[in-house]
Amino acid sequence: MSLEHFLSNAVSSWMNQEGPASDIVLSSRVRLARNLEAMRFPTVASNEEAREIVETMKRHFSEKSFQELGELEFLVMEELNTLEKRVLVEKHLISPQLAEDSTYGACMLTPNEEVSIMINEEDHIRIQCLFPGMQLTEALRVANSLDDWIESKIDYAFDEKRGYLTSCPTNVGTGLRASVMMHLPALVLTQQMNRIVPAINQLGLVVRGIYGEGSEALGNIFQISNQLTLGKSEEDIVNDLLSVVQQLIAQERSAREALVKTSNIQLEDRVFRSYGILAHSRIIETKEAAKCLSDVRLGIDLGFIENISRSILNELMILTQPGFLQQYAGGPLRPNERDIRRASLIRERLRLKR
Numbered sequence: 024m025s026l027e028h029f030l031s032n033a034v035s036s037w038m039n040q041e042g043p044a045s046d047i048v049l050s051s052r053v054r055l056a057r058n059l060e061a062m063r064f065p066t067v068a069s070n071e072e073a074r075e076i077v078e079t080m081k082r083h084f085s086e087k088s089f090q091e092l093g094e095l096e097f098l099v100m101e102e103l104n105t106l107e108k109r110v111l112v113e114k115h116l117i118s119p120q121l122a123e124d125s126t127y128g129a130c131m132l133t134p135n136e137e138v139s140i141m142i143n144e145e146d147h148i149r150i151q152c153l154f155p156g157m158q159l160t161e162a163l164r165v166a167n168s169l170d171d172w173i174e175s176k177i178d179y180a181f182d183e184k185r186g187y188l189t190s191c192p193t194n195v196g197t198g199l200r201a202s203v204m205m206h207l208p209a210l211v212l213t214q215q216m217n218r219i220v221p222a223i224n225q226l227g228l229v230v231r232g233i234y235g236e237g238s239e240a241l242g243n244i245f246q247i248s249n250q251l252t253l254g255k256s257e258e259d260i261v262n263d264l265l266s267v268v269q270q271l272i273a274q275e276r277s278a279r280e281a282l283v284k285t286s287n288i289q290l291e292d293r294v295f296r297s298y299g300i301l302a303h304s305r306i307i308e309t310k311e312a313a314k315c316l317s318d319v320r321l322g323i324d325l326g327f328i329e330n331i332s333r334s335i336l337n338e339l340m341i342l343t344q345p346g347f348l349q350q351y352a353g354g355p356l357r358p359n360e361r362d363i364r365r366a367s368l369i370r371e372r373l374r375l376k377r
Contacts, residue, residue: 042156046324047272049204049244049337050153052115053162053261055170056189056198057148060178064190065143073127073143080142083176084131089169092133095140100128106355109346115153120144138169145190146198148173157268159201159261167257186253196253201264205271208243208321209278216245219274227251228267242313242340247271283325294322302373306359307366312343335372342368 042048058064059079063072077099085097100108100121108122116136121128121144128143141149150169152162180188187198194200210216220230231246247268249260282290297318300307307315320336322328341347343365349356352364 040155042154042158044272045156045333047206047275048157048268049206050115050155051157051159051162052154052200052202052204053152053159053166054200054202055148055150055166056146056187056191056194056200057150057170057173058180058188058190059147060180062147062180065145065147066190068143070127076143076147077127077129079177080129080131080140080148084140084173089133089138089172092138092165093135095131095133095138098130098132100130101126106346106349110350113341113344113346117141118144118149138165140169140173146194157203157265157272159203159265159268163199163201163257163261193250194252196251197255197257197260199252199257199260200248201261202246202248203264203268205245205247205268205275206243206317206320207245207271207275208317209282210271210275211243212282213278215274215278219271223247223267226263226267228264241310242317244313244317244340279321279325290325291322291327294318294325294327298322298328301369303370304366306362307369308362309343309345309365312365312369313340316340316343331373339369339372342372 042051059076062068062076065073065076068076081097084095086094088094098111103111108117111117111130112119112122114136116132116139117130118141121130121141128141130142131140132138137153139151139153141151150166150173152166152169154162154165182188186196187194189195189198207216210219223230227250229248229250231248232241232244247264249264252260255263297315301312301315301319316336316339319328319331320333323331323333323336342351345356345361348361348364348368351368352360356364
């Protein structure tokens with residue numbers, strides 16, 4: 024396995040699998056924040072201390088296999104160029120912060136990309152597990168198993184009263200961030216998201232864009248996650264999130280049914296106009312592509328479009344991002360060149376109709 028393995032394929036193998044409620048829930052993620060005992064956190068650590076953390080993790084875990092997930096590939100950030108790191112961000116394998124701010128950072132990835140362990144991001148270790156559809160409980164199970172495996176070889180910073188100690192106070196306690204990525208076009212079209220987001224925030228959860236904090240909800244894709252980790256068990260955090268997500272699933276399905284009943288021809292027209300733009304455009308920007316892909320995916324879910332599978336849409340949502348376009352081009356592209364290449368790639372993939 025090599026870096027090329029992670030850069031050449033837009034869709035991780037787990038993304039081609041169907042999970043529960045996968046028409047609305049694209050993925051479930053669990054992330055655990057951990058720090059090594061008696062070591063300063065990355066936010067205040069010296070370069071030498073940061074290197075020591077990387078070397079410690081590499082010595083214990085590089086090229087080691089974990090259960091059925093396979094051998095962990097070790098990638099050092101300073102050995103990657105800007106474009107390679109951007110592609111990993113677009114695939115959600117590393118965070119924008121690790122790509123941009125951590126000179127002495129690294130990550131470990133499993134072949135199917137379900138597991139990513141970031142090193143020297145905001146914390147020494149961030150264990151991330153990604154699963155298709157609504158599988159938060161399974162993601163938590165795997166994350167906890169990985170956590171136990173790592174802790175069997177190194178000691179964590181832990182306080183009997185406060186729990187796991189982290190750089191950010193909001194992560195102290197369990198260190199758990201659970202999130203789901205949801206496609207909610209009907210709630211956006213019926214203008215219900217404007218009232219839903221504040222209600223979710225009042226429950227101690229947060230709604231963000233496709234790449235987390237500070238990012239935009241491109242293509243009507245929203246990330247719902249917990250905000251606090253102190254004072255609740257991991258199971259309670261996940262169950263609280265599950266409860267809200269199940270309500271959102273029900274509301275999105277109800278909104279889709281209402282649109283079909285009251286505005287069926289207008290909705291069908293919107294879907295096929297977007298399909299026409301994707302199928303025939305010669306120039307298309309990121310936002311327009313994301314909006315049209317969202318419409319076409321909704322059309323597939325509602326049965327308006329029958330000759331295109333969701334897998335192509337999943338692939339295009341990542342392939343059309345700036346990093347991947349430039350990776351395939353073999354180097355940097357100007358914005359207008361990216362827009363031309365994006366349109367060409369979309370036309371080519373839609374013709375496959377797999």
